[in-house]
Amino acid sequence: MALMIYDTRRKQKVAFKPINSGNISMYVCGVTVYDLCHLGHARCYVAFDVIHRWLESSGYDVNYIQNFTDIDDKIILRANEKGVDFLELVEENINAYFEDMDALNILRADQYPRCTEYVEQMISITEDLIAKNHAYVTNDGVYFHVESAPEKYGVLTGQNIDAVLGGAGGRVSKTGEGKRDHKDFALWKLAKKGEPSWPSPWGDGRPGWHIECTAMSMDHLGEQFDIHGGGHDLRFPHHEAEIFQGECHTGKSPVVNYWLHNGFVNMDGEKMSKSLGNFWTIRDIIAKIDPLVLRFALINAQYRSPIDMNEKLLHDAEKNHQKLLDSYKLALDSWDNIEENKLRRLPEPNLSSSEPLSHSLGLIEKFAEEFALAMDDDFNTRVAVTKTMSIVREVNRLLNSDLDEEDCKSVGFFAVELFEQQAGKVLGLLPTREQISIMNEESIEVKMRKEEISDEVEELLNQRTKARDEKNWSEADQIRDKLTEMGVVVTDTAEGPVWDLS
Template identity: 40%
Template sequence: MTLRLTNTLTRRTEVFQPLVPGEVSIYCCGVTVYDLCHLGHARSYIVWDVLRRYLIWQQYRVTFVQNFTDIDDKILRRAAAEGRSMEEVSESNIQAFREDMKALNILPPDQSPRATQCLDGIRSMIAELEAAGAAYSADGDVYFAVMGRPDYGKLSGRSLSEQQEGASGRLHSDEESRKRHPFDFALWKGVKPGEPSFPSPWGQGRPGWHIECSAMVRQELGTTIDIHLGGSDLIFPHHENEIAQSEAANGEPLARYWLHNGMVNVDGEKMSKSLGNFTTIRALLASGISAMTLRLFVLQAHYRKPLDFSRDALDAAATGWQGLNEALGLGLSTTFTAALGWANVAASAQPAPGHDVGLEPSREAFVGALDDDLNTSAALAVLFDLARPLRALARRLERGSEASGEDRALQGRWQLLTELSGVLGLELELSSSSPSETSAGPDPAQIQALISERLAARQEKRYPDADAIRDRLRSDGIELIDRPDGSTEWIHRPQSGGPPRG
């Protein structure tokens, strides 16, 4: 069996062959850190986490790089609105991102470069492009000359002639009028009043969005990588521009395989802040949805297709996860394993987990599913099939039934289920805390008083005091969720590992 992936660049499903046998270099477009992560980010990063886990499971040495865009118009606008610095906004959202990814059991990247920490590489690449005639400066700005790249549009399928026709009448602003062509894009932006800036051969300013990723790919992974990942909304113009500028500077292909995940729809409509159906990861988890339910929900759809989000769909995923969770918990219950004699079996010389002859078809079906362009839906079907008798056994044992010889022989099935679930990043979630533990919850009145004190500190721009209150609450297991309307909600995450309540 051989891994096959749908390559956006060629519009074909191709056999994956890395540049270096046994090694895989991956660059995943990260977030612009001006706000909390939303369901769309969860969908994208869960899927790419499975790809990475699967490659590692197949014995590849994987280098996974995911960047942070920590200077951008959106960050600057948020900083101005909140009376904070660009660095403060970026740092707080980077920390929130890491917490959200950890909550979703997403492996941290091997490297997490930031745009502001790659300025030398950015300036160097821009200078190379200008020297090669692929870029030009204009009043402190530097633009990439798209018309110099006849293959521009090869990723998105948009031809230059089509773009020329669609660009008529666009040269209306001062910035646009400095361009030679409407669809040339900024590599360096000259300084504007009140904005942070950095020195460059073209004057004070800051990098454009697209050049950041090209420079960070080259800095961390070299001129050509195996796989470039992102959402389908990045195909044009971001990834198209990455290809143009990287290949003009390096003279080599940027990436051999381009993979893009589909967008998220909420109750049949595209998720959008303007539509009011925008949902953050933290809000979802705060509403009582477990992290593993969210992972399973995402993986039920093929990564390239739209993901339809609704309460009914989430409830169905929760039911499915409950069954898998029960099966996974069977082998970790000392009561059940003692009744089954699994502890003695595990201590004896046995075949490697999941390699019972009778289970090989399940393993092969799982591998075949993920080899088929990461068909996580079919892979989940294998897990449900493995879990079915284990879940039934757990329920019989709960009712006090005696274990039979056939039941004792199910350990290999449980081991394989655990192994394959781990490839999808699905791990056992502990049950709720005992009644005695849940009765001693936090004091809502005290928490609300601290929230009010923090709000006052923020309004008076005493941000260290506000952060200290947040840290104090977090140390007690209280996570604050700041809403766009200025209100703050909270969630209690017990230190025992039980589910959140608030």
């Protein structure tokens, strides 16, 4: 079994080989912290979280770096609008970022460097690029000269070096007054009056956007590293700029072995964006639905495919996720926390066995193997999820069949282990056992309400049971309707009726 990864630079799936066997260096472009995160950010960081989790599960030690862009035009603008210092705005949004990502069950990266902490390194790289004639100084800053390394143009997007101007029209010349060529990009911007700035050999100013990721990734991961990720839109110009800067600075190529880019979230077929006003913040959504349901919806697609977000998609995700959760809970209940060495040994999983239990276990084992194959095939979470759902079906079938109690406990244990490994540890879709027991515990308000109506409900249920014993179905249903009006759901079980608040 070998991990294959789609590399944007080579435009194909290639076998994955880390620079240092056993260790993986991974850098993912973080957010510019001028506002709350929206669904697009959620998609990106959930995608790379699953990649992170799968690499760790495969036995690699991953050094995962994700930056914060804590200075740029939008931050300055927003801070001015709000009348606060830009650092205050940055701090606020970083805190909000972690709250959102924690809710989505995203594991923390190893480091979260902020670009303002790397100004020194950025200046040093810029100086070197000037010395090597890859960059030049103008009256408004320092620019990278793209024509100084034409062979690196378009390596991620396949764009022709001369063709870009045509489509971009007049727009490209609007920024960077001092540029010699429309393709060049800023390494250092001299400050305008009142803007936050840092001293540099070229005057007070701030770094260009692209140089920060080069400085931070190089500082943490070295001059060449394994994986660099980010949104699809960052391929150009951001990541191509990083290739120019990094490779011209170090003279080594490639700076990154595997470029990974996640697909976008669309709304009704159009890209979700702030300018179109068709975006949902993470908060908007998780106020209404379980964050793990949102996570399910985002994982229920291969990371490179676009996702068209809508209510139906969330509804499907909710149904699926609930089904998974119910099956996991059923397995937990069936297992009943019996110590492993006290469980009866299950028969060997064997697909070709005529013995039903052995055959079922064989089927589950096959799905579990296919799950791993899917994850190894460029992190195909969509297929991994379908394999999980197939396991759900098989586990439900087994645990609802006429297994004897001892087998039931063992199968429950087997299923719990598998769910927790794949749906839990790898996909991050399961709450912890503690969270489940808290979910099962009722809040004070619920308890009080139940206490309040308990006598009345019990009385009605007795009447209903009596009516049912007499096969007086219409009265039984009338009583249930009455209970429904009170907000009470009745479920008939083999042990008699059970009720709960709806």
